[in-house]
Amino acid sequence: MSATSTDAAAPPRMSHRQVLEALSGLLLGMFVSMLASTVVSTSLPVIIHDLDGDQAAFTWVVTATLLTTAISTPIWGKLADLTNRKVLYQLAIVIFVVATAAAGFSQSPEMLIACRAVQGIGAGGLAALSQVLMADIISPRERGRYMGLFGGVMALATIGGPLLGGVITDAWGWRWNFFVALPVAVVALILVQTTLHVPARPRKKTTIDIAGIVLLSVAVSLLLIWVTNAGTTTTGAWEDLANNNDWWSLTSVLMVGGALVCAILFVIVELRSAEPLIPLSLFRNRTFTLSVIASIATGIAMFGASVFLSQYMQLARGATPTEAGLMTIPMIGGLLISSIGVGALVTKFGTWKPYLIVGSVLLVAGSYLLSTIHYDTNFFLVSVYMFLLGAGVGMTMQNLVLVVQNTTRPEEIGVASSGVTFFRSLGGTVGVSVMGAALAAKVTQLVGERKEDIQAAIMSLGDKAQYWAEQLQSGSLPKVSAMPEALRTVFESIYGTGISHAFLIGVPFAVLSLVAIVFLPNKPLTTMTTTERLEASEADVATVSVPEAMATLGATGAVPSVSTDSGADADTAADRDDTRAGRGGDRPSR
Known part of the structure; x- marks a missing residue:
């Protein structure tokens, strides 16, 4: 067959209207995914308080979703290269929404964590498959402006989710936050079925790398459990400041050693597998390797900010869930403006590297500046810091996937796209765990240092002193906005310092991301679809x-x-x- 005859037989390029129709289901599916996650973010401190959970439970409610998202993403990507991508996307929506609805009936932190873990499996599919399906119908050169739409939808869900979640929590209770995405999901399923038409793919014999999945899951899980629990108290009581889980106890050595052994075995299995979960040959591509390194920092900034800024607003500034949602708008505004604006510029001029470099610089600046905030920092300055971080995430997140898809063999678009998303999710998972552990350890230290101030504040409460003493002894996450003024001031100061300490962890990773992006090969964007x-x-x-x-x-x-x-x-x-x-x-x- 000649090249000319192939071009003649190729289907006509889709018009702008046809592309928008085809993307409508993908956009709404992504909106469902983001909404179901962000609508809970502002109410999570209230949820953990009502379920008698502690800071470790708070961290694991978030980490469980990120962990299963990270692990399942390359699995969905591999399946996308082997079977029907449209059906896989619809399956991911169903899994995600059913798990989200089940989470609304949670009676304990453990049940909520389990539901959120299943939710992450569906989220991994939505994150990976939306990028793969878009590559099927849009060339990298044209993809910039459409990725801007994805960024806009993500920003809308991230802005509207916390606001809606705060209103629902204050008006009807936090459980309704988990049910709000159900009608939207039904519409998304219908739109995907009726508007998304992808080219037929040849049938392949499907094999799944079970050993790779198990080894990767065990390695990452052991690492995260160790990070979350080591160096913190076991009882959770505010008065118990003994360091019962030493960072280098026998348990720590066994868990870290087990994670390393599983990681080494995972590499060996991937080298020998006929259908590896993550083909290690992808790392021979310098663009892929450097994009993975840069994506890790983006994940830490994106997930860390969404989790701990909500805690900062409620625990360090005494805001209600609704107020916390309003107070995080500057970060989402930066994400919205940068993702849509830069996407349009990439499509218009065909260049991408200057925007990625600027975005990584903003990541460094935003991460560092947020590490300097306290409970009484002028909120205008906090808003500027959040805007810078959001703009950095918006410029880097989608464009790193774009440059990888631009240089990857079309037969490996699925695993390459999901690979970048996987490491971004993995970076966010580990980052949130480390930041959560650092926050818990710092809060424990500060509570010990200010024990006399806390006791004096409790004694000043008169007949309410016994009640608040019992609340603090329970070890559950406090509801700072409901505390009396004397006690609230002390804990706002403690949590403000602790959360700023947690943000400092993201700074070296942001610097590493900047270095990786500087060395990315500046390949021009192709104008051909996958x-x-x-x-x-x-x-x-x-x-x-x-x-x-x-x-x-x-x-x-x-x-x-x-x-x-x-x-x-x-x-x-x-x-x-x-x-x-x-x-x-x-x-x-x-």
Whole structure:
């Protein structure tokens, strides 16, 4: 088959209207995912307080979702390369929403953590598959403005979610936060079914790397459990300041050692697996490797800020859930403006690296400045710091996936896209766990240092002294906004210092992200969709291989085997695809 005939047989490029119709279901599915998560963020301190949970429970309610999201993301990505992507996306929506609804009936922190873990499995599918499906119908050059839409939807859900969650919590109770996404999910399923039409893919024998899944899950879980529990108290009582779980106790050594052993075994299994969960050959692509490093810092900034800024507003500034949602708008405004604006600029000018560098600089600045806040810091300054962090996330998050898709072989778009998303989620998971552990340890230390102030404040409460003494002894996360003034001031100061200490952890990772982005190869964006690139690769193989085979047959009488690109040099493969774009890929959208 000739290249010309392949171009003639290729389906016409979708118009802007057709693309928007096809993306409507993906956008709404992403909105459901984000809304179901963010609507709970402002009410989480109230939820943990009502369920008698402590700071560790607070951290694990968040971490459980991030952990299963991270682990399931490469699984969804691998399945996307092997089977029907549209059906997988619909399945992810169903899993996510059913688990979210079940979480609304939680009677204990443990039940809530379990439901959130299942929720993360569906979230991993929505995060990975939306990027893969978009690559099927839109070229990287055109994808900038459409990724801006994804950024806008994420910003809308992140702004509206906390506000809606605060109103629902204050008016009807926090359980209704988990049910609000159900009608939206039904609409998303219908839209995906009726508007999203992806090219048919050849059937493949599907094999799942079970050993890789188990080893990765155990390695990450052991690491996170160790980080969450080591160096903190076991009883949770405010008066018990003994360090019962030493960082280097026998338990710590066993857990860290077990995580390292499982990680090494995971690498060995991936090298030998026919269908590896994360093909290690992807790391031969410098763009992929550096994007993964940069994504880790983005994940820490994005997830850490969403979790601990809500705590800061409620525990360090005494805000209600509704007020906390309003107070985080500056960060979401930065995310909204930067993601939509930069996406449009990428599509218009075809350049991406300057925006990523600026975004990573803003990540460094925002992370550092948030590490300086206290309970009485001028809120205008806090708003500026949040805006800078949000703008940095908006400039880097989607564009790192874009540059990886631009240089990856079309046969590996699924695992490559999910790989970047996986490490971003993993970075966020580990980051939230480390920040949560640092916050818990710092709060415990500060409570010990200010024990006399706390006792004096309690004694000044008269007949309410016994009640508040029992509340603090329970070890559950305090509801600072409901505390008497004398006691509230002390705990606002403690939590303000503790949360700023937690933000400091993200600074070195943000600096590492900046270094990685600076060294990213500045490859121009191709104008071909994944489907067109795949057809172009097949046509090139046929064009080159058939004459060679005929020549060999005439000389030896034997037909040689035809080998394809092994993936060792994905950047070069992408260049070949874009060379063909000069013949068929640069045609304008109709």
